[in-house]
Amino acid sequence: MSAITLVEAVTQALAYELKHDKNVVLMGEDVGVNGGVFRATAGLQEKFGSDRVMDTPLAESMIAGVGIGMATQGMRPVCEIQFMGFIYPCVDQIINHAARLRNRTRGRLTCPMVIRAPFGGGIHAPEHHSESTEAIFAHMPGVRVVIPSSPARAYGLLLAAIRDPDPVIFLEPKRIYRLVKQEVPDDGKALPLDTCFVLREGTDITLITWGAMTHETMQVAEQLAHDGISAEVIDVATIKPLDTDSILQSVAKTGRCVIIHEAARTCGVGAEIAAQISEKALDRLHAPVLRVTGYDTVMPYYKQEDIFMPSVQRIRDSVDVALAY
Amino acid sequence: MNNNKKSVASFEIFYYEYLNEKGELIGELPGALQNNPELWQKFYRYLVLNRIYDETAIKLQRTGQLGTYPPTQGQEAIGVGMGMAMHEDDIFVPYYREPGTHLTRGVKMEELYTFWGGDERGNNFTKGTRDLPDCIPIGTQSLHGAGIAMAMKLRKEKRAVVVSIGDGGTSQGNFYEAINFAGVHQLPLIFVINNNHWAISVPTELQTHAQTFAQKGIAAGVPGEQIDGNDIFAVYHHVRQAIDAAHQGKGPYIIEAITYRMGDHTTADDASRYRPGNELDENKDKDPIKRLRTFMAAQNLWNEAKEKALYAEVKAEVDAAVQKYLSNTAAPATDIFDYMYDTWPESYHEQRDEVIAYHGGEA
Known part of the structure; x- marks a missing residue:
């Protein structure tokens, strides 16, 4: 294979x-x-x-x-x-x-x-x-x-x-x-819908993301590991309906959470995730839930698209804010 | 002579009618309609049933027992003729003013009242057909019809789809996309354009500058014709003819059926605000029910006594349907969740539990 x-x-x-x-x-x-x-x-x-x-x-x-x-x-x-x-x-x-x-x-x-x-x-x-x-x-x-x-x-x-x-x-x-x-074996085995995937287990902070942003988010988690910080990375995978239980369990464990998505911030799926956490795990949080997202702009043409896309640096900076809170 | 140009395409649209507004035959009746008093009387019964169903719906609405309702008065021949022309395993894809088709296809009258009475259960046709329920977003059903016809073609079934759409609906992109797709794949798909001259308050001359709605298919390579939609013989014969051709693999077809909306757009509308003075009166003379009655009376098939007996029988049938509708038990509050997905998602259970806490129901 x-x-x-x-x-x-x-x-x-x-x-x-x-x-x-x-x-x-x-x-x-x-x-x-x-x-x-x-x-x-x-x-x-x-x-x-x-x-x-x-x-x-x-x-x-x-x-x-x-x-x-x-x-x-x-x-x-x-x-x-x-x-x-x-x-x-x-x-x-x-x-x-x-x-x-x-x-x-x-x-x-x-x-x-x-x-x-x-x-x-x-x-x-x-x-x-x-x-x-x-x-x-x-x-x-x-x-x-x-x-x-x-x-x-x-x-x-x-x-x-x-x-x-x-x-x-x-x-x-x-x-x-x-x-x-x-x-990828062609065995016809489906994966479950409505379920998050934990890409990396950790105890200090939860990084929640999906799609292409898992790539940058995993790079940040690697960096953090070098610095002695244990990040849990969740790939939401099914963004509707959300696997809220898995998210809440992770946040309850780490007490810190950064949500990363490429889409514009306002009313993005990150807002729903943050709302769920604030409704159901506020007492477990040591820091505000932060979002690293695209901006509330039209997607720029490609010469400026890097400004829009969440970068490893932007994710890391928000993680540092959450950790220092 | 100009050698720089030559004609590369041309078209002609034919108009058909058999029973004129005075109830007289124009020429001979075609095919199965000839010397078929049993069929004529069946048409008549369904037309009357449709009209009394309709009048009753308006009364129910006016007395607070039904929601906003779109009357069908004047255009019953299209709905009934189309439904009776269809074979049982054809599929009907309606817009929202065709109770006559639903009734002829075995949908229960109380289900129609239940739908307009604000209850989704009315669309769960207990007959178990795969006909689509009424479609409110204008023209969008056209594509469903094309998809169903595609499924029939892929499965090599000898079946056809009949889509009904209003004159206004043909202004929608979805209509053009559907006829285009149907043309490409030569689908067994018949569009019946119910041209009742009004899209709420907008008249046909503001919908299109085309001479006919039937010709809208020409650009997609879909042939069409125009018929008198108040002549049930024309509706029945031409829809049946198009369906049978589709069964033989001859592809899609458009039938523009000309009628007149005698009522308001819905019970929430007042057509007197926009309908010119005597237009309604002029069109009352074209009533599809009246002309069939006149025809049958002239054939000594109908008389006052038969008329009275039929009305009594049909009224009793409608009353019984109304009683069934009015005695619907309330749907469980949890129904709002239980048909959203095959299984209500785990993470939304608290919403369902909240409704149970407020309104009761089974966890």
Whole structure:
């Protein structure tokens, strides 16, 4: 077994489900012959045919709406939106239909669909190709929002997302699509949704993050270890619904917490996590919960995107504030 | 002669009617409609049922027993004709003014009242069909229809989808996206555009400069036609014809059915604010129910006694549905959580527990 990248793990999971569940179909722009602009569906149309891996007309709302229609009849569409910056036409379909279908029919119809989209900055992409707006979806009752941060978690969580009986927004951190390689057995084993992953155990401070930011956060944890400070790193993975228990357990142990996300600060998922901690673990805190995030600005064009992105230095500085409090 | 140009595309839209507003046949009835008094009377019964259901809904709303409700008066022939033209395993994807289709397809009347009475259980059609419930966000259902038709095509099923949409709905991007997708994949998908001349207060000339709504499909390679939507024979025949063609793999089709919304947009609207003076009166003469009755009376199939008996029977049926609706037991408070996901997420349990503390229910 050779080591694979995160994006290859996505392909591996898609291929596994296409092979094992005849109701699974992939649709999106350029997912067919071209294999996706990030190669996430490379080779799949050749292997499974154009009825299972479909190039669609260039209309994102259509991709979501058609997927919903298919899902109402028991199919399991996996829709690719080429970049998160183009997902907004789908928001109507997701909020008004995908998220509500089970509830408004009292379970008569359901919507087992996945919408995949690469997201986040740091690859020097053109305008509209670098945003992190996961909080928009996390706010919507009725969907799940899942973000992997490693090849193994991309494989296991995507399998879980496709098998989940409800709609899942599956956001892929494209900056780390090819950053690391890992051996990922193609055993069809899903990882649990609605569950945080502890990437590193520690006792002095809890660092909570997801997606590409796990990379910088782990670097900070390494630095801290050198300085004799034991940091626990939590990859939230499913940002909706939040695994609040795991977060609270960690914060109760360490008494200090820094939340790191690439998305803009106001009403970001970090705000929800901080609120949960303040409601349920205030008496365990030795310091205020701090956030290191993108700013409340439009995502800058790539020459200035580094200013926006939380850096190792910015994370470390906030950790030092929390530790010194 | 100009050699620099040549015609590369052209189109024509045909209009069809069989039973005019005076209740007279124009030419011969097509296909299965010919010499089929049993079918004509079935149409008539459902039209009357739809109208009394509708009048009753308005009364229930006015007396505080139903929520805001969109009346269907005047356009019953589209809903009923479309529903009766469909085969049982076709799928209906409605907008929100087609109770006639739901009723002909076996949705219980009390379920329709339950939906408009602010209770999600009304959409849990106990008949167990996979028809979609009414769709309120305008035009968005078009894409669901396309997706369902795609599922049928992928599964190689001989079935079709009928999407209903209003004239205003065809201004939505989702409508164009759906017909475009349906054209590309030659899906078994029929759009019935219910052109009732008004989108709340906005008239058709402010929706489009196109001569017809039927031609909106042309740009997507989807053929279409226009019919008299108050002529149930036209609705039934043309929708059935389009469905049967779709079953044979002939692809999508658009039928613009011309009717007139005799009522307000909803019970929260007052059409007298925007409807020109005598427009309503002019359209009353085109009533789909009246013209079918006139036709059947001329054939000696209908008379005053039959009319009275039918109204009594239908009123009793509607009353029984109202009684069932009004005697719905209250839904458990925890229902607001229990259908959000297959399993209510662990981390949200305290919200559900809070509702139990305030309103009762099972943990």
